[in-house]
Amino acid sequence: MAASSPRPNPMKWTGDRNARKGLWSTDPLDPMDDTIDDINFLALKHLVHELPDQPPQAGKCLVKFHRQSDFKRLYTISYLGHPIRYLFSMALPLVPYYKTASEVAVHFYLRENTTIPVARLIAADSSAKNRLGFEWKLSEYIEGETAENVWLTMPWKSRFEFVAALAPLLGQLRDHKFDRIGSLYFRGAEGQYGLAECNEDGRYTYMVGQLLQPSFHFHRRLFLPGHRGSFGDSSEWMRAEIDFQMRWIETGPAVQTSENRGDFDDEDWDSDFDEMVPKMKELCRRYQDVLPRILNTADSPSSYVLHHHDLSLANIIVDPITFKIEAITGWEMIHVVPEWKASRFPKFLENLNSAEVLTLRCFFDEALGLTRNELSFPGYDSSSAQTRRELEEGVMDLTQHPGSARDGLDWVYTNLIRPP
Template sequence: MAQQTYLPDSRIKWTIHANSSPIWPSDPDTSIIREIAASALGMPADSLSVRFLDDGANHKVYDISQTNNSPTSVAYLFRVAVPVDPVYKMESEMATLEFLRQKSTIPVPRPIAWNSSATNPLGYEWALLEKVPGVELEDVWLKVPWEKKVDIVESIASYLGQIWSLDLRFSKIGSLYRTTFVDHERSDDTSPPATPTEPSSMSMSRADAAFKEGFKIGPVVDGIFSSHRRRYLESDRGPYTSCSSWLRALIRIEKEYIRTGKLLIEEQQTMEKQEDADDLANEIGLYTDDNPDAMLDTCDGYMRALPLVFPPPDPSRLGEARFVLQHRDLRAANIIVDPETFNITGIIDWENTCSVPEWEGLNYPLLINEMDPFTPRPSESDVAALKEEGNMPEDRLHILRFQWSLWEKQDLREVFDRKLEQLGFSKDWRPNSPEDDLKSDFIGGVSDLSDSWESSADGLREIKARAQLSPNASPPSKL
């Protein structure tokens, strides 16, 4: 039956709202977390305390501290992963953090130990990291003076400039792993990758030993392959040697998601006991106003249009290092700063980082990547009133704050541009040619194939019209 294959009883379920997130089967046991952390750190368990800290989309985070409160004691974070993308996401995130520590000056959390298998006493994958001191920039942004905002944006430009440099580029699209992990995945050997000797009950890998053999691009870690039912579908996760092979894989997984959703709906209609329509729609991912046949036609349309936007790659360029790492969520909540000096102490949340082409990866960080201002710049008296707040109606205050924020972020984008120029990047560093825009719109349309399929279909018609270039126009580059 389709349901047993594509909606197995053991599946992870998801919440029903716009920013859907996986539902945890159970809460992690903090006593086991303490035992694992103690083993990894070589400390007695009773010398550590465990405190729940935060609940993210894919992780629960715990604060690990020493009970003696020594000034020299180090604080740690223990992150427990819900099994949305088993093994790959954890292995790639740890490799990405260590790669950045070794190859750049970007301040990232230091991995201590992790387990990418849920077959352990905790029952979940986990990672132990050194805790980055400070607070989220989001919490203090309104208090940060302009001069420090300039410093923050210049620092971020320097960090991104490092991972965009020719020295840190890759010849494939995919995610980072330790070399032995990728090589094992490609071999016929069914034994697990070699790891340092550890207590068998913990089965952990240690960062100080795991990465001596280096790093390698492997299968891509992306929610498009693991969210909702997609985890249970066949897919090609790369790594990819070209944009065309990457986009082909993205279209295929969305088409398979729609095709199997249609099968599940048809099967449900033949069953004596039918589930609640709303619950079923959320589980399957298709709704009553969806048209699966039209959705599948749109998938086929994108596949037919693919060569117009992404021609088959030039074989002579397949080995070129032209793909850049992309932090996919570089917003204020993932930038940690000292609450007194506002200096950056860490950049966090590198999960789902992968190498992508320039037209996808080179962009402003989300921190300052806002729309352009649409009204005149607020006057000095307006800004002064904004700071006082109490002398203005709430609705006027809200509008003024929003518009002031747009102008401020535009100014900070100019700061970002100047810093990149100082680092040797072109003045026009951001890919924004008609060809680049067409590629970006194409991948945007592919990402909407199942969730906003009518918008995706409209986008396809526009993409096809724009891709029919005039005889004198330059064809798309073969990347």
């Protein structure tokens, strides 16, 4: 079920449309903030079977603020006499329920079906209706450093070994196929806010549900009606995305006269957009017209795969001495997408102008053991796949970066849809 509400998203934003940031209402280091006490309570409740004392003692549990991102706050948890540390994550309501529910399902899916190292998840709540007032997750803390922090001091030989170790891990994402496009969830867990119940064999079942993508959820879009997935093929997905962009444009002028205008972010719709409405609508229609000509062949059955679209060095935890990969992080809002969307290379190997990247790509492919035929498979680097990615990126830019969307469409017409 899609999220709906007559009110705008309660989360506030700061920054311009090119650098959106969530706005936290409290300082994590404020001594008057009782968040630490609430986390302590939740930690003792859910770690009761792991801690040495029965019952656990609150005085032995130490909760420390770790770091903060635009949408998350992280805290470390340690317990006197216990060797394992834990990580507590609480999140702003970017996509209430669905974002946390999907992230939890992805973690369990990866641990059950792959050898990709991810943190052991202990407890979670995908509802903010709790004493903390936020959705949260409790997992085992992964000791180490991000690959980003040690990359400059990492010897060349170690970089090759690092890439060679990473390749087969990511290759496992392509080994597991799905028959729909969307985001991953526990099957039958709609409305359940904790961890789902596993089957008698101790395993979980999964389903592909609504897609967690900015075009469907960013700002006011979260409360617009429409089809968010799952989708049966690429064409259905792209049509739905264009429909949401058009709906955002059509409802924007009403924001200016809304009684609760102050609750909306200025960048969600301001007076400048009023002049752009006709041009943005026309651009949407042009994308609708070109869509059947680009997506003119059906997707292969069960050709959709989990794709980590933000696999930067900052999301890989390594041993700072041996550089062994300890964990891969950043699985929030991960999608099940067509192979044409899922690049076989991680984000940090995308810069084709770098000689180092080109060399590391060779090691990456060699570690995957890919043949020449596999490397030229249409799901990877064919002109058809590149055109579809160009189309999808243009659709994403329709309202936030209409100039880029127009340039992308012009490129499609110039290079692929020439007049007879």
